[in-house]
Amino acid sequence: MTDIVIQGIGGRMGHVLCDMIAQREDCRVVAGIDLHAGEQNGIPVVSNPEDLVGRGDVIIDFSSPAAVEKILPYCEAHKVPIVLCTTGMSDELNLKIVQLSRSVPVFKSANMSLGINLLAELCKRASAILGSAYDVEIVEQHHHNKLDAPSGTALMLADAVNEENNGAYHYVYGRSSVRAKRDPMEIGISSVRGGSIVGDHEVLFCGPDEVITLKHTAYSRSVFANGAINAAIYLAKKEPGLYNMSDLISER
Structure with a gap:
């Protein structure tokens, strides 16, 4: 006990x-x-x-x-x-x-869910296979009372991709203040806050003519x-x- x-x-x-x-x-x-x-x-x-x-x-x-x-x-x-x-x-x-x-x-751990930690491993695997030819974007959604943004889990997922690439990526948390072409070695992280969303994390690998999406949703x-x-x-x-x-x- x-x-x-x-x-x-x-x-x-x-x-x-x-x-x-x-x-x-x-x-x-x-x-x-x-x-x-x-x-x-x-x-x-x-x-x-x-x-x-x-x-x-x-x-x-x-x-x-x-x-x-x-x-x-x-x-x-x-x-x-x-x-x-x-x-x-x-x-x-x-x-x-x-x-x-x-x-x-x-x-x-930034997230205690077994599913999220599996998602992090899948992100590493996807990054190893797809390489830098695929742009990486992360969208996280949480309830309107959450104080920090981006979420610790979103950063954990970004770190998983970055570790697979020897730290070559840098993170961008908003593009409204910069008018410039996207850097291929950036990971964009966007945050949504609203309602009673428990936790939703989506990792997009955006390549030529296709998008691979890895997603985890917590319902409780x-x-x-x-x-x-x-x-x-x-x-x-x-x-x-x-x-x-x-x-x-x-x-x-």
Whole structure:
């Protein structure tokens, strides 16, 4: 039985996580961290991680970059593994996460969906076969409450293509301010925000007289929650290091 602490327990993903974990027999929620201390459906909630007093084998974080920065020292001091699902983090914060992983198991992914991570692998494969003769465009769509744009997942997909090409591409996030022919070594990333869209990512490989489209649509937040829970159970048994969905998938 893996004891899980949820940072951001009061948010939408926090509620989804609690509901899904309640249906499982291999883990349980023992505490939550949120802005306001108290109780949520019988689960103790603290605002200061130090008040956890030893609860939890692993932390799942669905919060904000500011909250992530505050939890890292606690994980370091108490050697508590953490699954980071928050996006929109700065380069400086990402560096702190890498440093933490030298002494604590850290799992970090821009998207916890198995399908999205499969999509990233398919993008690599498509890029290797099609080459630079095909222009790459990414369109991501999310609900109107999402704060960061482009999404961390869109950047993850762009990085997958770029890694396959030894970092030869650069990213363009909008073309309205520039009147110029498209650079063949750019990846265009466009963002749509509206309604209650959970998450939609489309990668287009646009070539001479044809377009190949790879697409993933999330219809429920449960796909992200399920991936995060599996990652937490996986991480609780690991040695210090920086892990991602590829590591989890390879051991399935």
